[in-house]
Amino acid sequence: MRAVLGRAVPPVVIGLIVLSLWETLVRVKQVAVYILPGPLLIVTTLVKDWGTLYPSLLVTLAITGAALLVATVAGVLIAILFTQSRWVERSLFPYAVILQVTPIVAIAPLIIIWVKNIPVALLICAWIVAFFPIVSNTTLGLNSADHNLLNLFQLYGASRRQVFWHLRLPSAMPYFLGGLRISGGLALIGAVVAEFVAGTGGTQSGLAYRVLESGYTMQIPRMFAALFMITCTGIVIFLALNGLSHLVLRKWHESAVAREG
Amino acid sequence: MTAPLARHAGVLARLSNVDKVYANGTVALRGLDLEIGEGEFLSLLGPSGCGKSTVLRLVAGLGDVSAGRIEWSGANGRAGLPRGDIGFVFQEPTLMPWATVWKNVLLPLKLRGVPAEEADGRVREAVGLVGLGGFEHAYPRELSGGMKMRVSIARALVTHPRLLLMDEPFAALDEITRFKLDNDLLELWAKQRWTVVFVTHSVYESVYLSTRIAVMTARPGRTASEVAIKAPAPRDDAFRTSPLYNEYCREVSARLAAASAT
Numbered sequence: 001m002r003a004v005l006g007r008a009v010p011p012v013v014i015g016l017i018v019l020s021l022w023e024t025l026v027r028v029k030q031v032a033v034y035i036l037p038g039p040l041l042i043v044t045t046l047v048k049d050w051g052t053l054y055p056s057l058l059v060t061l062a063i064t065g066a067a068l069l070v071a072t073v074a075g076v077l078i079a080i081l082f083t084q085s086r087w088v089e090r091s092l093f094p095y096a097v098i099l100q101v102t103p104i105v106a107i108a109p110l111i112i113i114w115v116k117n118i119p120v121a122l123l124i125c126a127w128i129v130a131f132f133p134i135v136s137n138t139t140l141g142l143n144s145a146d147h148n149l150l151n152l153f154q155l156y157g158a159s160r161r162q163v164f165w166h167l168r169l170p171s172a173m174p175y176f177l178g179g180l181r182i183s184g185g186l187a188l189i190g191a192v193v194a195e196f197v198a199g200t201g202g203t204q205s206g207l208a209y210r211v212l213e214s215g216y217t218m219q220i221p222r223m224f225a226a227l228f229m230i231t232c233t234g235i236v237i238f239l240a241l242n243g244l245s246h247l248v249l250r251k252w253h254e255s256a257v258a259r260e261g
Numbered sequence: 262m263t264a265p266l267a268r269h270a271g272v273l274a275r276l277s278n279v280d281k282v283y284a285n286g287t288v289a290l291r292g293l294d295l296e297i298g299e300g301e302f303l304s305l306l307g308p309s310g311c312g313k314s315t316v317l318r319l320v321a322g323l324g325d326v327s328a329g330r331i332e333w334s335g336a337n338g339r340a341g342l343p344r345g346d347i348g349f350v351f352q353e354p355t356l357m358p359w360a361t362v363w364k365n366v367l368l369p370l371k372l373r374g375v376p377a378e379e380a381d382g383r384v385r386e387a388v389g390l391v392g393l394g395g396f397e398h399a400y401p402r403e404l405s406g407g408m409k410m411r412v413s414i415a416r417a418l419v420t421h422p423r424l425l426l427m428d429e430p431f432a433a434l435d436e437i438t439r440f441k442l443d444n445d446l447l448e449l450w451a452k453q454r455w456t457v458v459f460v461t462h463s464v465y466e467s468v469y470l471s472t473r474i475a476v477m478t479a480r481p482g483r484t485a486s487e488v489a490i491k492a493p494a495p496r497d498d499a500f501r502t503s504p505l506y507n508e509y510c511r512e513v514s515a516r517l518a519a520a521s522a523t
Contacts, residue, residue: 149357152351170359252358
């Protein structure tokens with residue numbers, strides 16, 4: 001617990017200093033609210049507009065979570081498919097790369113045109129961004145089982161299924177979790193970008209739309225408040241996936257084991 | 262290539278004129294002849310990189326010979342590779358880092374579908390034999406190098422193999438641990454009489470352990486000469502200091518030097 005506090009204190013101190021400077025600067029220089037609101041104003045706006053912002057947070061969270069879930073399931077299944085046959089991997093992997101390198105901002109309008117249901121369209125966009133790290137990392141992990149252990153399994157007459165369950169899958173776990181941590185952040189980015197492109201209002205609008213809307217109506221403090229919530233969401237996702245990774249690997253993997261002495 | 266062996270009293274396997282060329286062009290073995298006798302403790306002794314490990318892997322069926330043949334005298338007259346009867350101890354412990362000692366030792370039984378009740382007894386026995394009782398629930402990263410190697414040996418013994426292949430298993434251990442493991446291994450062998458093929462680059466270790474030593478040439482490897490070690494069992498620390506032991510060490514060293522020079 002003390003170690004956690006020790007690690008948390010320095011960044012918190014830096015944060016507080018920067019926020020104080022920001023607040024002071026805004027007050028001393030009398031910066032207009034529509035250019036740069038101070039942190040205190042942003043916080044009061046956040047509280048005041050909670051009724052609008054909170055439902056939007058839930059919308060963004062739902063899309064991000066669903067996209068990450070689908071990306072995980074699909075990513076792992078595709079990775080397993082890749083490792084079953086070199087030919088499948090060679091045939092399909094380039095397309096996974098193409099999907100990854102094409103900027104989501106460029107294809108999001110198309111997806112939104114093709115898919116009438118906006119939440120589904122957003123989910124597809126977020127999924128496209130999120131699934132690649134899981135596919136590539138899990139594929140790498142499944143292929144990096146210890147060579148001598150593979151020999152050992154062969155020696156004891158293990159079936160393909162046994163090699164997969166007892167050797168390849170556990171070997172891939174640290175790689176998969178590494179991919180998942182990247183994908184968590186990407187799913188949020190994908191969802192936010194897609195919301196920007198879709199730009200629809202109404203009850204189903206997420207935090208990105210609140211940012212846009214606040215910009216149009218010059219409610220800059222609310223824009224910052226929404227932005228702040230997006231950032232916090234990203235941090236929470238990162239911490240949650242980090243925690244999951246630690247929980248799964250703490251018994252055996254070097255990344256999660258405290259160094260002795 | 263694997264072929265039936267005309268039944269020959271006491272021979273478990275025979276390697277005739279075996280070549281092994283790896284895909285990268287390395288010639289590991291050239292014209293190797295070797296007999297593995299039923300119940301013997303055979304050491305393969307040779308300089309580093311002479312293909313000792315390659316012989317073990319070929320015998321284990323991990324890879325095919327490039328030329329020549331390996332013939333087996335199967336149990337009850339049935340010829341073929343007794344894969345189910347082979348235990349293998351690698352140079353490295355080669356444990357699953359995500360599994361406890363217990364689960365690592367259990368692995369061969371689990372892969373073969375041995376019923377849990379029988380498997381439990383065998384794992385307990387094997388863990389006890391290598392002196393790791395009490396460490397069943399430790400993870401490999403919590404163990405010393407010597408203890409990891411003991412786990413690896415327990416895993417090889419848990420199937421009650423007829424043939425135990427050991428690839429410089431104790432090379433990385435300190436001397437005290439190695440002597441202890443040598444003695445434990447001999448004691449187990451005296452009791453259970455599996456056949457052992459033991460790869461080592463230590464003259465002293467091979468003389469201490471073996472009933473026969475095959476001295477190999479430098480790469481490409483083949484058998485240069487063989488020495489039968491006719492020393493009484495049980496061997497113990499008294500044997501290590503006996504004149505007979507020294508004499509054998511001198512002879513084997515000379516043969517090794519001669520083989521390495523060719």
